[in-house]
Amino acid sequence: MRKCFIFTLAAIFAMTLIGSVALADETMDRINKTGKIRVGLREGSIPFAFIDPKVGKHVGFSVDMTDLLVEKLSQHFGKKIEIQPFTVTPKTRIPMVANATVDVEMGSTTYTQKREEVVDFSYIFFFSETTFLVPKDSDIKTIKDLNGKRLGGARGTTNLKAIEDQVAAGKYKPKDIVVVETHPEGFLALKGGKVDAYSTDRSLLEGLRMKAPHPENWKTVDFAIAYEPYGYMCREGNSDIRDFINNTIVWSIKTGKFFEMYDKWMGPKGVVPIPMSKTYRDYLTLICYPQAPDWWKKK
Amino acid sequence: MTEEGISPLPYLFWEIMLGLAYEFDWGVLWRNPYGMYLLQGIWVTIKLGLIGWAIALSLGVLIGTMRISPWRWLRFLGTAYVELFRNIPFMVQLFFWYYAGPMLFGASLQKSINSIIGLNYYVAIIALGMYTASRVAEHTRAGFSSISRDHYQAALSTGLTHPQMYRYVIIPYALRIIIPPLTTEFLTIFKNSSIAMTIGVLETTFMSYKIDSETFHGLESTTGACLIYLALGLAVVRLMGMLESRLKIPGMIGR
Numbered sequence: 001m002r003k004c005f006i007f008t009l010a011a012i013f014a015m016t017l018i019g020s021v022a023l024a025d026e027t028m029d030r031i032n033k034t035g036k037i038r039v040g041l042r043e044g045s046i047p048f049a050f051i052d053p054k055v056g057k058h059v060g061f062s063v064d065m066t067d068l069l070v071e072k073l074s075q076h077f078g079k080k081i082e083i084q085p086f087t088v089t090p091k092t093r094i095p096m097v098a099n100a101t102v103d104v105e106m107g108s109t110t111y112t113q114k115r116e117e118v119v120d121f122s123y124i125f126f127f128s129e130t131t132f133l134v135p136k137d138s139d140i141k142t143i144k145d146l147n148g149k150r151l152g153g154a155r156g157t158t159n160l161k162a163i164e165d166q167v168a169a170g171k172y173k174p175k176d177i178v179v180v181e182t183h184p185e186g187f188l189a190l191k192g193g194k195v196d197a198y199s200t201d202r203s204l205l206e207g208l209r210m211k212a213p214h215p216e217n218w219k220t221v222d223f224a225i226a227y228e229p230y231g232y233m234c235r236e237g238n239s240d241i242r243d244f245i246n247n248t249i250v251w252s253i254k255t256g257k258f259f260e261m262y263d264k265w266m267g268p269k270g271v272v273p274i275p276m277s278k279t280y281r282d283y284l285t286l287i288c289y290p291q292a293p294d295w296w297k298k299k
Numbered sequence: 300m301t302e303e304g305i306s307p308l309p310y311l312f313w314e315i316m317l318g319l320a321y322e323f324d325w326g327v328l329w330r331n332p333y334g335m336y337l338l339q340g341i342w343v344t345i346k347l348g349l350i351g352w353a354i355a356l357s358l359g360v361l362i363g364t365m366r367i368s369p370w371r372w373l374r375f376l377g378t379a380y381v382e383l384f385r386n387i388p389f390m391v392q393l394f395f396w397y398y399a400g401p402m403l404f405g406a407s408l409q410k411s412i413n414s415i416i417g418l419n420y421y422v423a424i425i426a427l428g429m430y431t432a433s434r435v436a437e438h439t440r441a442g443f444s445s446i447s448r449d450h451y452q453a454a455l456s457t458g459l460t461h462p463q464m465y466r467y468v469i470i471p472y473a474l475r476i477i478i479p480p481l482t483t484e485f486l487t488i489f490k491n492s493s494i495a496m497t498i499g500v501l502e503t504t505f506m507s508y509k510i511d512s513e514t515f516h517g518l519e520s521t522t523g524a525c526l527i528y529l530a531l532g533l534a535v536v537r538l539m540g541m542l543e544s545r546l547k548i549p550g551m552i553g554r
Contacts, residue, residue, distance in 0.1 A: 114515070150414075150416075155499070155505070155508070155509075156508065156509075156512045161512075161513070175416065176416050176417070178419065178499055179499030179501075179505075180498070180499055181497050181498075185398070188398050189398075192398065192401060192402075192409070193409075193410055194413045194418065
């Protein structure tokens with residue numbers, strides 16, 4: 001009996017040891033060993049991560065967040081960590097994170113349960129709204145006004161799916177749903193009068209509008225029909241790097257850096273002005289868990 | 300922004316390369332509501348193909364005849380049409396008719412054209428018909444050229460006028476000769492109709508991609524679409540084969 005007890009104790013002790021070894025996560029090890037972090041960045045996700053044609057480099061809100069993350073990682077490991085940028089697209093971003101081509105993806109990826117099965121997501125840092133772009137003098141003011149209108153959406157997007165689901169549920173009855181292939185085509189359809197309102201994320205619609213010859217002729221409506229939360233991605237089961245990203249996000253909110261970055265990219269003078277809603281601001285305040293002032297120091 | 304499902308195959312490629320579990324679920328081909336999606340898609344594909352073919356055949360034979368007519372300006376018109384339509388990729392033509400086409404009609408008419416419900420569907424039919432017509436015209440011309448000069452002269456010497464000669468002698472001959480290449484064009488129109496997806500026509504390919512984006516079962520839905528096109532194609536081949544044997548003139552062509 002006693003022998004058995006000692007044996008069990010020894011076994012538990014051994015398991016704890018193994019457990020602590022397994023805890024050191026591969027991504028963090030790799031960053032420490034190589035002194036580099038491989039970051040997946042988008043080329044056209046304005047204003048989160050896109051190529052600035054003037055400098056030929058990735059810029060954007062999520063790229064600034066990457067800089068913060070790397071700053072903290074450098075302090076954590078006590079040496080300079082370099083960013084090794086990789087270009088990802090909506091189609092390759094999940095496989096590239098899952099097969100460890102990149103360590104983290106810092107872009108504008110919607111957090112879904114389906115994706116959570118293959119990769120790990122950080123805290124949600126942004127909410128995109130599915131809404132509509134309409135002509136300046138449009139009479140679409142509330143969801144009810146969508147009745148009898150022709151709505152447009154791009155094939156395969158969650159935005160189009162949201163409209164179809166809501167129409168199937170009887171929330172509103174549009175006259176027609178016109179499907180296009182890309183967002184610029186959708187805007188073209190709106191300009192030509194093929195649709196009365198074109199739908200996708202508010203940030204993308206504002207981006208489209210700003211690129212138009214006369215941005216003042218178009219506007220996004222005040223209401224939204226669905227929300228999409230954005231998160232950063234890292235490899236499944238690598239909780240240390242995910243904690244580190246979360247810590248960076250929370251720290252940036254607490255120190256106000258988050259809001260500076262938001263203002264830089266999405267403020268009134270930013271690339272794509274998206275006013276920060278009260279709900280979003282409240283969310284950011286609420287997720288701030290207590291943090292040691294020097295959380296990035298190696299224990 | 301989520302864009303999964305815009306193109307199922309690269310995604311699938313990665314899925315298989317990564318060894319992520321891919322479990323086949325052929326039920327997406329008939330389960331509610333996906334089975335209904337596919338049926339609707341098939342119906343639209345058939346309508347696109349048949350109406351487009353009706354336009355292509357009538358217009359194509361007309362233009363092919365124009366290209367060998369003795370009047371110069373008619374020949375010029377026919378050649379211009381053929382060269383214009385067969386040298387521009389079909390997808391570009393489709394985009395042109397859908398997005399730029401209505402602008403040709405002036406501001407007020409443009410507005411009413413753009414407000415037509417199902418405009419993309421009508422545009423797809425017309426574009427398919429006009430594109431295929433240019434190819435049918437070429438086959439028709441080839442058919443005319445293969446008829447020896449004596450036939451023309453013999454027809455004219457019996458006192459037929461030029462139009463009568465074409466109507467009663469040359470075209471019935473030529474059409475029989477070109478049935479095999481026409482079969483190919485008839486098949487192609489069904490296959491080309493899948494490009495109508497790019498302007499949002501809810502045909503078979505569109506529906507199979509839609510099923511993929513909703514279920515992540517792209518392999519099954521794409522296979523389903525393949526089988527549908529294959530079945531349509533085989534039906535057309537069979538139909539045209541029957542037509543060919545029924546119309547053949549003993550001793551003229553055919554062995």
